[in-house]
Amino acid sequence: MSYDALLWLSFGGPEGPDDVRPFLENVTRGRGVPPERLDEVEQHYRHFGGVSPINALNRAAIAAVEELVDLPVYFGNRNWHPMVEDTVARMKADGVRRALVFPTSAYGGYSACRQYDEDVLRARAAVPDAPELVKLRQFFDHPLFVESFADAVRTAAADFADYRLVFTAHSVPLSADRAAGPPEEGGHRYSRQVAEASRLVAREVGAAEYDVVWQSRSGPPEIPWLEPDVVDHVEALREWGVANVVVCPIGFVSDHLEVVWDLDTEARDRAAELGMGFARAATPNGDPRFARLVAELVAEHLSGAPVRKLSEFPAAGCTVNGAPCAPLCCEPAKRPAR
CATH class of the missing domain: 3.40.50.1400 (Rossmann fold)
Incomplete structure (x- = not known):
């Protein structure tokens, strides 16, 4: 199966003081986090000038991966700009029809895996005739x-x-x-x-x-x-x-x-x-081996390269268009009634 691009899908982070509170509200929306906890975390960001290192680190990692894969790499986030919906719209405008998705989390679980499936679903729902998006597998034991x-x-x-x-x-x-x-x-x-x-x-x-x-x-x-x-x-x-x-x-x-x-x-x-x-x-992600890891995950799809892993755990997490990899897998926690 051929692919036109790689979508680098991450959490996102503020890039200036004015971004901090809106970013935190995006992160915690619907989760019942007390306002005083947001106040506390906001001060953590302001301690560093209101800038999270995460976007710059992602851009540097993307540049390293682009040297190793024969695909254009697009950058989208769940909680802050560039938002994944906007990135998928740009991918469609660029003529991308089918893309791989690298989520910047090595693990399973709701926040570490399934929520990235939901990001894919949300982005595709926001973009008519969106590209097909195939999420790469978990890599904690690579x-x-x-x-x-x-x-x-x-x-x-x-x-x-x-x-x-x-x-x-x-x-x-x-x-x-x-x-x-x-x-x-x-x-x-x-x-x-x-x-x-x-x-x-x-x-x-x-x-x-x-x-x-x-x-x-x-x-x-x-x-x-x-x-x-x-x-x-x-x-x-x-x-x-x-x-x-x-x-x-x-x-x-x-x-x-x-x-x-x-x-x-x-x-x-x-x-x-x-x-x-x-x-x-x-x-x-500042180590050259991280870029090579991503390139190997991509090669599993592009050329049928062998799956390299060091444990017997299932190599789970590979999804198409946000469909969960198994029924009931990584469901969100049930919140207590109030």
Whole structure:
């Protein structure tokens, strides 16, 4: 099957102070996030001049991928400009009939996978006779993803004679984590995939012991989310006598604001207050291997290249025009009645 383009589909982020509040309202619309939580997160963005690094990082990664694939690459976001609806309209105007879609998330789960399907559905509904859009698969266990993080951990840990390795990913409600279908079909996909990616990286660096923790929760306090929180865990490690901690943001492909605030600011500052050594591994999208990873995913469709993966988990997530890859897969969490 032939393809005319690649759509790089991401989360989006503000690129100036006036963008911050509208962006956050887009992100949290319909999720019941209290206004005071928006106020708090808004200040995180303003700490960095109201600019998230994510769009610039995506543009740099796109430029690297364009050197490796024989397709034009278009950039669209869920929550901020360039909005995916506008990008798909431009693709149609340019004569694109069928395109691959690379979502900038390695994992399953609602926010990490199915919501990108919904982005595709929404964009195609907004554009009459929109191009056919085929979303690429999840890649949390791709060898290049694992190698990139492993080398980043080695670099971060270079100044420590000993350290505790801690993997972190974005927390989600427990109900959302359980909405991925039965375990025998890869259910509980998000937390299990994060744990598997962490195991693969830990094995690569020779870490016999490590922890998997979570960050960036934002929902109503009465709803249980994946725990422990990374800052709470740093405090617990100090109580257990750990002197140095290396944090690997295994759940993220780029150093966007939730990495540079939650880890480089909050977790690092707390470690310093406790007298602990702290280092954070880099995320992969500045690594040339990340562009090669994307090119390999594209080649699976363009030329039937073999699927490279390091786990037995299903290579799920590949969808056509936003249709979920399996019934009940990665459904949104059911919200409690109020």
